[in-house]
Amino acid sequence: MKNYLLPLFILFISLGYSQNEKNETGLQQLKAVVANAQTDQPLESVHVVNLNQVVGTITNEQGEFQISAKVNDTLFFSFLGFKSQKVRVTNDMFKFKDTKISLTELAYALEEVIVRPYALTGYLEIDVKNLPLNNAFQYSISGLSVGYEAGSKNPSAVTKVLGAILNPADLLRNLFGKKPNQMRKLRQMKEDDQIRDLLASKFDRETLTELLQMEKVDIEDILNNCNYSKSFITTANDLQILDAISSCYEEFKVLNRKK
Known part of the structure; x- marks a missing residue:
């Protein structure tokens, strides 16, 4: 009987330890x-x-x-x-x-997308009146190369415009400050080989926006304010974009410490 109890006792201890480790x-x-x-x-x-x-x-x-x-x-x-x-x-x-x-x-x-074409008549004067209007407006600010779109499609546009008017650095502080957890994950992303391989093969920013929990427009704003060229922003793969954001963030942290 004693020979059976000892293995069972060890088994219970082992299960209990594993359960605690999983919970922690x-x-x-x-x-x-x-x-x-x-x-x-x-x-x-x-x-x-x-x-x-x-x-x-x-x-x-x-x-x-x-x-x-x-x-x-x-x-x-x-x-x-x-x-x-x-x-x-x-x-x-x-x-x-x-x-x-x-x-x-x-x-x-x-194939699952339902396309609803406009009922065009062929007469320009009539068709122009039937087409829906885009109520979004774009603000351009002197000294900045990028315009900001406002209206129903971009509810945060006013905040971005005001931030850019005050100081381009304020815009970066706003963008980085809203996503502190995602910014802290930058190093983890760069260290994982599988994630790096995936990002190196993609150019659509889809995986990058999911990882950083940012919109594409926010990523473009960060890179614009870190003086990356429009050509780089549009042609770089997702891994290059990640490295650029990481570099920009590290510089941003250094500047903030000096203040």
């Missing part, structure tokens, strides 16, 4: 499969990024991947020719080993 960190290894939504075939080399933990990985030949995560983390899936997707991590994804994430091909995703 909150991180577990999540395993799942990524497949084509149309064919149900596994997808290889899909980039998977945990936006909260700033770690990345890619799927193998069977579409399988493993990544550190915890409940309520957001996983971002990106693959050439497929619509990118964000998935919130749940308890069930850790409990069940057959979790499958399906990605939709862009060709099928575009």
